[in-house]
Amino acid sequence: MTMTSDEIRERFLEFFEHAGHLRRPSASLVPATFDETVLLTTAGMHPLKGYFLGIEQPPAQLLTSCQKCFRTTDIENVGNTSRHLTFFEMLGNFSIGGYFKQGAIEQAWALALEGFGFDPADIWVTVFEGDEELGLGPDEDAIAHWEAVGVPRERIVLCPRSENFWQAGPTGPCGPCSELYLDRGLEYGAPDDLPGGENERFLEFWNLVFMQFDQDLTPEGPVLTPLPAPSIDTGLGLNRMALIQQGVETIFETDQFAPLMELGRELATRTIDERALRILADHSRAMTFLIGDGVVPSNEDRGYILRRVMRRAIQQGTRIGIEGLFLPSYAEQVIETMGASYPELVEQRATIMKWAAAEEEGFKRTLEQGTKLLDDLLANGVLGAADAFRLHDTFGFPIELTREIAAERGVPFAQDAQFTELMDAQRTRSAAGPGARKVGRAEEVIRDLSADPVQFVGYEELDVHTIVQGVAQEDGRTLLKLAESPFYAQGGGQVGDIGVLSAADGSQLARVVDVVRAGDDQALVIDGPAPAVGERVVASVDRAARHATQCNHTATHLLHAALRTVLGEHVHQAGSVVEPDRLRFDFTHHGPIK
Structure with a gap:
């Protein structure tokens, strides 16, 4: 019996609810907490990262969810294959210090057979073969548990770290994994x-x-530290399961994508291009969900990712002759198909439509001119860094789009380094001013001051007896690193704390005028003679300045709420400056304030 995507989602979540898991709604595509490794949520475990690391208390030991995910790594593959997507849904069950390998394997086997109707003879599994660099051997426990549920040893395949060791990023929670495969038969391959x-x-x-x-990177290589309690994180791609259950050859024929593919066929006025239709279907889904979660098109960070997928979709739609504005029509179809499962799409419909139309109108004004210039350049068989920079700077062509069109025309672009230099020079010109700083170099200096990161205790204490770990000069500033610090580092638009360093007898040694962040590490910027490395000091935060900054931080939240009440729910924070004596709040809005 064919299962719809909605039925697959419910079958999975209901199974694990009955097995004692707490059902959790999908978190936003925008990570809720600071995570320097990702701009967008790329896996089901990302919103749960704090639980796995033991720094947050989970609402339950066993959880299950269907998480919205976006991966930039697959953007250029979309349309070229039958399965690559940027936006997708990841079903998962999670055990945080509860059951481990045996429980995960037994439940996966039961749901695969009883819930999704697979023939046990068609299921193969892979396990981690071990890795010398990581200091790990083959996963014999997983092999034993698979054999115990009935998988014969000849259908258990050992795979290397590249295939069967999972990590969300270069650092963070990780571990060996075991994957379930469906054998589709010899008509799809060889014996x-x-x-x-x-x-x-x-x-x-x-x-x-x-x-x-928990993986950390060192100059000598990766270092693995055991987590507080072994845990389970599983991921089942809903769209991949829909392909299997609905008996189709490509994801783009499944029930979530078929209406979008048909819309493209109806709107196209030129020869139908399957690749273009797939790009439009995938990218319009990504656009709709990203805007629904508060991302707006821009030239930086996640806003740039959104702009890139939107402009790639606009270029493909124009190429197959779709006339007028079409991104809003695609967004409407996504909302109609997915809105019941993701009500935030319905709530944000007006915002999604406005941003979709505005970005399409803006890019189309320069698309024709930029395309003509690019056509002329490609006709001559040469595309240089200066040309690509002009296309980006004047006509709004993301470099990835320029590179992709050039490759389609047989003119590979090989001047990425020169293009990056031109972009860096432009950013330097834009950022030039009295407040400009070489942040990247400062971060290197901070990490070189000592191997151990500073322990931040500023939420509990404002006066701390501690030890100086390191001192260095950087760009005319004196940077000092403590073992424990009560000083909040600048970040997210909020200035760092100020205060003093004192000797044990109470005499002042130096003033703290700023605090520089380097990921989860920090260093103080001091004015005055630097204490010696190893010297004991008293670090004291200026309480009045901290309190004033906290008040202005609270004011940004109140201002945000007021703007959403007056202007509409589409308003989202786009930046801020929070200081003791002032605040600035940047926000998204599609027109002048009246």
Whole structure:
């Protein structure tokens, strides 16, 4: 019996609810807490990262969710394959210090057979073969548990770290994994094909991650530290399961995508291009969900990612002859298809439509001129960094779009380094001014001051007896690193604390005039003679300045709420400056304030 995407989602979540898991709604695509490794949520475990690290208390030990995800790594593959997507839904069950490998394997096997109707003879699994650099051997426990549920040893395949060791980023929670594959038969491949290889016969549909470690990077290589409690993080791609359950060859034929593909066929006035239709279908979904979660098109960070997918979609739609504004029509179709499961799309419909129309109108004003210039350049068989920079700076062509069009025309672009230099020079000109700083260099200096990061205790204490770990000069400033620090570092638009360093007898040693952040580390910027490394000091925050800054921080939240009440729910924070004596609040809005 064919299952719809909605039925697949509910079947999975209901199964784990009955198994004692707390059902959690999807978190936003915009990470709720500071995480320097990602701009957008890329996996089901990202919103739960604090739980796995033991720094936040989970609402329950066992959780299940269907998480909205976006991965930039697949943007250029979308349209070229039958399965690559940027935006997708990831079903998952999570155990935070509860059941481990045995429980995860037994439940996955039960749901695959009883819930999704797979023939046990068609399921193969892969396990981690071990890795010398990580100091880990083969996952014998996982092999034993798979054999215990009935998977014969010949259908359990050992795979390397590249295939069967999962991590959300270069640092953070990670561990060996075991993947479930569907054997689709010899009509899709050869008798000697195996899961984990480059073939179409075996289709991976579920990844069980045995979260055991927190990974850190050092000059000597990765270092794994055991997590407070072994945990489970699994991911089952809803769209991949829909392809299997609905018996189609590509994800773009499944029930979530078919209406978008048909819309493209109806709107196109030139020869139908399957690749263009796929790009439009995927990118319009990504656009709708990103705007629905408060992202707006811009030239920086996640706003740039949104702008890139929107402009790629606009270029493809124009190429197949879609006339007039079409992104709002695609967004409307996404909301109609997905709004019942994600009510935020319905709530943000007006905002989504306004940003979709505004970005399309803006880019189309320069698209024709930019395309003509690019056509002329490609006709001559040469595309240089200066040309690509002009297309970006004058006509709004993301470099990725320029590179992709050039490759389609057989003129590869090989001047990425020179283009980056031109972009860096432009950013330097834009940022030039009395407040400009070389942040990247400062971060290197901070990390070199000592191997151990500073322990921030400023939420609990404002006066701390501690030890100086390191001192250095950087761009005319004296940077000093403590073992423990009560000083809040500048970040997110909020200035760092100020205060003093004193000796044990109470005499003042130096004034603290700023605090510089380097990821989860920091250093004080001091005015005055620097205490010696190893010297004991008393670090004291200026309480009046901290309190005034806190008040202005609270005021930004009140202002945000007032703006949403007066102007509409589409208003989102886009930046801020929070200081003891003033605040500035940047926000998104599609027109002048009246």
